Amino acid sequence: AAIAGANLDEFFMKRIGGLKQQVAAGVQEHSVDGRTPGQQMAVVHACIRSQQPLRETVHAELFAELAAAGIVLVGYAELSAAEREAVRSDYYDHIFPLVTPQSIDPAHPFPFISNLSLNLLVQLRYPGDPEISLARVKVPVSSAAPRFVPIGASGRFVLLEDLMAHHLDMLFPEMEIVGCEPFRVTRNANTSPREEHADDLLMMIESALRDRKFAPVVRLQVRPGMDPLLRGKLAAELGLDEETDVFEVRGMMGMRDLWELARLDRPELKDPPHYPVEHPALVTRRNIFHIIRDSGELLLQHPYESFSASVERFLKEAARDPKVLAIKMTLYRTSSQSPIVAELLTAAQNGKQVAVVVELQARFDEEANIRLATRMEEAGIHVTYGVVGLKTHCKAILVVRRDFNGLRRYVHIGTGNYHPITARLYCDLGLFAFDKEIGRDATELFNYLTTGYTPKRHYGKLLVAPKMLKRGLLERIERETRLHGDAESGHIQFKMNALEDVDICRALYQAARAGVRIDLLVRDSCRIRPGVPGLSETIRVVSIVGRFLEHARVYYFRNGGDEEYFIGSADAMKRNLEFRVEVLAPVSAPALKSELRHMLDLQWQDSRGAWEMQGDGSYRRRTAEDGAELSSQQRLIEEAERRHHGASRLRKRKSRNQRSENGDER
Known part of the structure; x- marks a missing residue:
């Protein structure tokens, strides 16, 4: 209320x-x-x-x-x-x-x-x-x-x-x-x-x-x-x-x-207290850059997995690592007492090149962002305010580090704000990537944000608005429509806060008329009407209202079996696709694609907080046919805790074995 x-x-x-x-x-x-x-x-x-x-x-x-x-x-x-x-x-x-x-x-x-x-x-x-x-x-x-x-x-x-x-x-x-x-x-x-x-x-x-x-x-x-x-x-x-x-x-x-x-x-x-756990790969004291480099990609699910033990740790180590030369970051909303801000200030004090793009027009956070920008500028951080006429809504961090064979770029792309409080209340995703092409794309992105210069900017893997993200989505929807047939079952799944863009809606209706299965997890406003004969019979729309606010954005295309997953900051709204700087990043690792598939499947099975849209635009609460309710959020809490428990046990076992081997050597 x-x-x-x-x-x-x-x-x-x-x-x-x-x-x-x-x-x-x-x-x-x-x-x-x-x-x-x-x-x-x-x-x-x-x-x-x-x-x-x-x-x-x-x-x-x-x-x-x-x-x-x-x-x-x-x-x-x-x-x-x-x-x-x-x-x-x-x-x-x-x-x-x-x-x-x-x-x-x-x-x-x-x-x-x-x-x-x-x-x-x-x-x-x-x-x-x-x-x-x-x-x-x-x-x-x-x-x-x-x-x-x-x-x-x-x-x-x-x-x-x-x-x-x-x-x-x-x-x-x-x-x-x-x-x-x-x-x-x-x-x-x-x-x-x-x-x-x-x-x-x-x-x-x-x-x-x-x-x-x-x-x-x-x-x-x-x-x-x-x-x-x-x-x-x-x-x-x-x-x-x-x-x-x-x-x-x-x-x-x-x-x-x-x-x-x-x-x-x-x-x-109230709900029992929820304590986010460490991502299994981060249950170690190893340098986080070595972990990301060895993994290639890490997918984080907040608030089930800890924001402080991942994103904040990433910045904390970057601020203190003598091999880190530069940190670049976007800030849309954050807390004035955020550890993230403290680490950026520490990095500047330690001689790193720190550049932060602060969005001054984040709705109702303008005053806080002005104070934050002034504070960072006074500490020697290079602060810019994005591109004239566009809001900077993307969530991105780029860390440049001198590794043994040259400069390496480590990137984080998120669906949610770099805000330690909402990271415990909102369901969001974050991707750590050690990928040459994504690193180059992130460099292009920050050069664009700090100069506003657009001609000949090229992105290899990232979809960036307003120049190419909308076109990229429309092309993929059209491709799914084209590939759909008796042998190949077309499938599109979007998870987002709002779906309003007229061109995206029309493309989805066209795909539905061709028989493509379209599943839409849209928490808030949605202009699509499902189940309308001759128009949207293959479309389903569900909104999940639970303990945490569903805030992640995921775009899935079956693509004839060569599946594509993207996560990022953009909802399918005209303002996001045409009047904001947004980023979607591909998730390429098969294991991480499986994680996303499992999460989406769980949410489609939800029978506690799921509300399904009817053809007239009204919503009906979904109930379990067998009476056994499934809360996707509670299940994800339990699964994260099991993964963390298993990783912790493995780390302890390795530590005991190592101590035993050292004792034998003595």
């Missing part, structure tokens, strides 16, 4: 905000589905309103289940006299000093309302005076003032805004409180300045972030039954159309704050 609430907030901030900008600019261009921006906005608004009753039902069920588990949300009116007295005292000591009332009258214009803030609109008057005044009080949700205020140690909570509404007498002594209405505001975050007109990209993004704070409001959330005159005045002050931009919410506004409850110390209500 917290994630869904946050996603809906971001949808209004970016998508609705963008549509409103287009409407204001008079744009009449039709989208893929034949609608103008105004028509799109009307359809989206209607859809969101139609979903509201379902959201409210789900929220009510959620709070009922929490109550059954001893986590009870109560109204202030339900508290006993003793509890009210205790809460009032605590409120006065710890929350009241944080609250600032703002009058709304001719001497005090309507105040600025910050994005996603929860507020109280208070109606009040002096006793005996019929004239009603207005005031705005911001609900100061923060670490110091939690949204869910505990009532002692009872396991019961009252919402902060409810508590504040019943203590307005502290803010307005000797005033009569006539009414109090909560409201919440969402502002446009679709600030997209023209990079090609900027002399300094960093300054441009900083300016855009300042503008975003004061961007137009795109949504107002209020309670049902709010006084129509008050509602109209509030909408007008915020520059909104009352009919289209005001959304009524029963119950709690700002569901993203439910993360507070998720952080409660109630382990019995």
Whole structure:
């Protein structure tokens, strides 16, 4: 519920905000589905309103289940006299000093309302005076003032805004409180300045972030039954159309704050702790570059296999290895306290040539990335911001090392961000490659990212957007269609976050009409409709919703038996394929292809978190025919632990044998 609430907030901030900008600019261009921006906005608004009753039902069920588990949300009116007295005292000591009332009258214009803030609109008057005044009080949700205020140690909570509404007498002594209405505001975050007109990209993004704070409001959330005159005045002050931009919410506004409850110390209500294990090949103290060189390729499955014991170790050893000369890396999202950043700084201090491509426009991480870029530049790291007009979304590391017979290039290509926190929560893949052609391709990639120069760039194995990735996928889909026949059964499998690109969809439909079997594991939005007679009878679409967020991208083509697997950062979306720098890397080793095949097969067998799309676009939860549920994520946890256990036992056995041999020699 917290994630869904946050996603809906971001949808209004970016998508609705963008549509409103287009409407204001008079744009009449039709989208893929034949609608103008105004028509799109009307359809989206209607859809969101139609979903509201379902959201409210789900929220009510959620709070009922929490109550059954001893986590009870109560109204202030339900508290006993003793509890009210205790809460009032605590409120006065710890929350009241944080609250600032703002009058709304001719001497005090309507105040600025910050994005996603929860507020109280208070109606009040002096006793005996019929004239009603207005005031705005911001609900100061923060670490110091939690949204869910505990009532002692009872396991019961009252919402902060409810508590504040019943203590307005502290803010307005000797005033009569006539009414109090909560409201919440969402502002446009679709600030997209023209990079090609900027002399300094960093300054441009900083300016855009300042503008975003004061961007137009795109949504107002209020309670049902709010006084129509008050509602109209509030909408007008915020520059909104009352009919289209005001959304009524029963119950709690700002569901993203439910993360507070998720952080409660109630382990019995959560999944057992998951501890990622080392990849079997890395259960050793050997130099990681020797391991990668001997293996040729290593495939990592996060969060089942440890990010810190693989990617972070790779950078840690690179930063300290005297034979390493250069480290090049892309950063889209990461943590300010990330060990990765620390290792890059260490590498620079140790005299390595370090170059980092930081994407300043990673949505809602812009400020963090600006601080990160500044910090690295001050340490002597060569920081660039990618190619003008394109987002750098690819996940790549290139390490150049002087080995015994010359310079060698070691490459990591990932599907997920180099972020130590999400690496424990997202299902992603990473590929370590010691391959001359991939090494050359990675060098070309970083030269492109640091210069923006494109003519005559050639890639031997990597598929790189926006120049060749989309074309490469379309050619492979067409090849699968051409190869399909009675003797050869064509088969395409994609695993990704979203499938929206029109050209890719059309090519898949054409392949399906030819009889090619197409299996699509798409977690989020998918424009393909499966099982439509004469169009997509051989297509299946499944979304897996489980403990971890499915985030990996895998592209599989049977190719007449000479199977191809690619992993990387790109979803099959127009923005990814045409307006971002993305990378897909081939997985060539037969053993690693078998790993990917096993993972994909497991996910197609999933009967716990799998939702299968129907021909009308709706989803139906898949159930096990024999009643024995299979969770692909849990199975992958167990298999990773078994592999690690076996590798650890083997290492211990070898260590004992070596000690024994050394003893015999003595």
